[in-house]
Amino acid sequence: MGNGPSQLLYLPPQEHDGRRATLVDGAADERAARRNLREQIVRLERQLADAFVTAFPMGGLPQRSTAVCAEPRLLDLGELEIVRDELSQRLHEARTMISRCADEQQEKRLLLERMLLEPGRYRFARISCEDLGEPGCGAWQVRPRLGLVGMLMGWWQVKLSSGCPLAGGRRPFSGPARS
Amino acid sequence: MTGEATGRPLPSDPGFVSSDVAAEFPGLRLDWMTVAAPPGRLRSSPPAVVERLGYLANRYRGASVVAMRTKPIPHAYRAFYRQIGLDPDVERIPAERVAVERLLHGGFASVDLITDACLVALLETGVPIWALDAGAVDEKGLGIRTTTRGDAGWQPGSEYLEPGALAVVDGSTVHGLLFADPGSAGAVRPRTTRVALFSVAVAGVPAIHVDESLWICADLIRRGDSGE
Numbered sequence: 395m396g397n398g399p400s401q402l403l404y405l406p407p408q409e410h411d412g413r414r415a416t417l418v419d420g421a422a423d424e425r426a427a428r429r430n431l432r433e434q435i436v437r438l439e440r441q442l443a444d445a446f447v448t449a450f451p452m453g454g455l456p457q458r459s460t461a462v463c464a465e466p467r468l469l470d471l472g473e474l475e476i477v478r479d480e481l482s483q484r485l486h487e488a489r490t491m492i493s494r495c496a497d498e499q500q501e502k503r504l505l506l507e508r509m510l511l512e513p514g515r516y517r518f519a520r521i522s523c524e525d526l527g528e529p530g531c532g533a534w535q536v537r538p539r540l541g542l543v544g545m546l547m548g549w550w551q552v553k554l555s556s557g558c559p560l561a562g563g564r565r566p567f568s569g570p571a572r573s
Numbered sequence: 574m575t576g577e578a579t580g581r582p583l584p585s586d587p588g589f590v591s592s593d594v595a596a597e598f599p600g601l602r603l604d605w606m607t608v609a610a611p612p613g614r615l616r617s618s619p620p621a622v623v624e625r626l627g628y629l630a631n632r633y634r635g636a637s638v639v640a641m642r643t644k645p646i647p648h649a650y651r652a653f654y655r656q657i658g659l660d661p662d663v664e665r666i667p668a669e670r671v672a673v674e675r676l677l678h679g680g681f682a683s684v685d686l687i688t689d690a691c692l693v694a695l696l697e698t699g700v701p702i703w704a705l706d707a708g709a710v711d712e713k714g715l716g717i718r719t720t721t722r723g724d725a726g727w728q729p730g731s732e733y734l735e736p737g738a739l740a741v742v743d744g745s746t747v748h749g750l751l752f753a754d755p756g757s758a759g760a761v762r763p764r765t766t767r768v769a770l771f772s773v774a775v776a777g778v779p780a781i782h783v784d785e786s787l788w789i790c791a792d793l794i795r796r797g798d799s800g801e
Binding site: 432435444447450469473481 | 648658659750
């Protein structure tokens, strides 16, 4: 038996009122569920925005479209659940990536500290600033003092290169200017 | 409008939001106002507006654009985009769209007075403004509703719209989809004498920002129109 309003017209008055109350309750419940899902979407969007900003210096988050339709619409319960689940999945992936990058950077920082304490044990080891999560294109490297003499004498030191002045390299030559 | 004569901010009218949409999005609102347009042609912006665009362009840096989505107003629009099925990383919210264009092109190019006024209002407040020919808006005024079967497309000669889309409408005409540029049927033309400015705000966008955005836009058009 359908739940459409046309069937309600043939029910006895008491049953009719009860069925309508059930329908109203059902519609109200569904609206409340949609409102709840929208609140979850707002929270997830906020957390994803924070994750995006955090992950940006680490190379950024992978872009993936989560649009469920091409034009703005009132989404039903199922569509809102899809949006919520995809946001949740993206947030989980973002946090996993951030956590992995943070662990790698922490390992590199520990290695740098060991290099500074005992440079002789880490000959020619090299850690870039990018690996440490720092800006710039410099690099920490264990090098011998005085070149070959230092290598023979075991005089090792950690040096921070200043990086290159043009991080992206020189602009390719575009030919002579047109008159 | 008395404000035009006195130079005070012009009063805006709250547009209607259909009951089904308002029930789902209690914070969704459309405000609109009309303002006299420069007569005869779409005149270029006065130097002060072009200078202001340049000044506003200097506010943008890469880091601030990256962090923009964590600010309250862009966040509110981004969350709303998700709630209506759009992906704000693909279909960017207006504030982010102009910020990305600024980073790509190095500045804001002046188009005409009305376009520039809408852009300045968006840059100052984060609340987008769109302009329509006020003559194309009927007496019911502007509002938001879902399209129904039989609604004609807003481009001349276009086909019927898919029902269920959120759109900016008046009593009889669909002027465009929500957050999209209005169609050519109601577009501002050289013969336009009055411009209808409207903004769409969502939950989380303070009303004062909406009012300020409309006032900035109307004020720039009024000043540009009088040659100030």
